Amino acid sequence: MIFNPAAGRRRARRRLAGFLARWGDRVTLRPTARPGHAAELAAAAVREGFETIAAAGGDGTVHEVADGLLRAADQTAGQATDQGESGAAPVFAVVPIGSANDYAHSLQRQFGTAPLDAPEAHPVDVGRLSWTAADGAPRDRYFVCCCGAGLPGRVTLESRKIGWLQGVPLYGLAALRALRAAGPPEEWTVQYDDEPPTTGPTQSVHALLGRREGGFLLAPDARLDDGLFDTLRLGPASRWGMLKLLPGLARRGPPTDHPHVELGRRRSIQIDSPSPLAVHADGELALIPADAVRSVRLDLLPGRLRAKVCAVG
Numbered sequence: 001m002i003f004n005p006a007a008g009r010r011r012a013r014r015r016l017a018g019f020l021a022r023w024g025d026r027v028t029l030r031p032t033a034r035p036g037h038a039a040e041l042a043a044a045a046v047r048e049g050f051e052t053i054a055a056a057g058g059d060g061t062v063h064e065v066a067d068g069l070l071r072a073a074d075q076t077a078g079q080a081t082d083q084g085e086s087g088a089a090p091v092f093a094v095v096p097i098g099s100a101n102d103y104a105h106s107l108q109r110q111f112g113t114a115p116l117d118a119p120e121a122h123p124v125d126v127g128r129l130s131w132t133a134a135d136g137a138p139r140d141r142y143f144v145c146c147c148g149a150g151l152p153g154r155v156t157l158e159s160r161k162i163g164w165l166q167g168v169p170l171y172g173l174a175a176l177r178a179l180r181a182a183g184p185p186e187e188w189t190v191q192y193d194d195e196p197p198t199t200g201p202t203q204s205v206h207a208l209l210g211r212r213e214g215g216f217l218l219a220p221d222a223r224l225d226d227g228l229f230d231t232l233r234l235g236p237a238s239r240w241g242m243l244k245l246l247p248g249l250a251r252r253g254p255p256t257d258h259p260h261v262e263l264g265r266r267r268s269i270q271i272d273s274p275s276p277l278a279v280h281a282d283g284e285l286a287l288i289p290a291d292a293v294r295s296v297r298l299d300l301l302p303g304r305l306r307a308k309v310c311a312v313g
């Protein structure tokens with residue numbers, strides 16, 4: 001179990017105590033020491049052969065553990081295939097002790113909770129964000145719940161500067177600040193699957209596997225195992241138009257009849273922007289404008305992970 005002591009505004013330790021009173025004797029607990037450490041610990045746990053790898057934290061911890069697990073599983077599967085073995089990836093368990101716990105919400109809603117030692121886990125889809133770095137090297141990042149480019153990336157940047165809120169109030173305030181700082185929407189070219197690309201003023205593009213992004217219900221009907229992203233593209237809404245949209249987005253999801261809201265279900269998205277992009281993956285910053293990346297691609301990998309969520313407390 002990879003445990004982020006900084007999750008849940010540092011209330012994680014207390015939230016975990018009751019869980020460990022029940023499961024502690026069957027768990028190898030590995031606390032993180034810094035951001036990014038959870039991915040390294042997850043990769044090491046795959047190489048050590050653990051059958052279940054749990055992320056105890058919020059969505060950032062879930063993201064890092066899943067990314068590290070999948071990356072290491074790719075390597076061990078390659079080695080196992082070379083040696084004629086099956087190389088099944090470990091089960092990914094979520095112990096939600098963070099603030100928003102968006103991924104746990106979707107897992108629980110669709111599959112219910114499961115004990116940590118139960119063998120059953122559900123095949124779920126995974127997203128892969130890929131780009132070419134400024135040095136010309138290809139890079140990628142797995143995500144399990146959501147990925148957002150443009151405004152949501154800038155909202156994530158703003159949220160890091162606010163230490164005293166969490167959940168929807170945190171991301172609501174961060175959205176207000178990001179909107180205040182934003183210029184007019186730029187002309188992005190977006191291509192879904194093998195549809196023709198379209199170019200137009202775009203605030204943001206979102207790809208959801210789960211239902212929520214930063215606590216906002218952006219994809220109320222999303223399913224974790226349908227082989228599709230629920231996509232949302234926000235067009236040239238004015239700041240005032242965006243402000244009017246936000247409360248509904250938090251509670252009910254995007255309107256289906258709004259002229260600047262484009263919804264869909266797709267397997268891949270290619271985004272090209274004239275300026276460097278801000279992109280988050282599961283709420284963790286994957287790209288900031290200083291990275292000078294203007295093009296990203298998102299691909300859905302169906303049933304790539306076996307996952308479950310455990311009840312806490």
Ligand SMILES: Nc1ncnc2c1ncn2[C@@H]1O[C@H](COP(=O)(O)OP(=O)(O)OP(=O)(O)O)[C@@H](O)[C@H]1O
Pocket residue numbers: 004005006007008009032033034035036037038057058059060061062064097098099100101102167283284
């Ligand atoms: N030991 C640590 N010290 C400080 N930060 C850490 C540590 N380990 C991980 N982190 C970072 O803590 C951040 C927050 O973690 P996480 O998202 O799990 O909790 P949360 O923000 O409370 O939950 P949620 O995302 O569900 O609202 C992540 O960006 C992660 O990289």
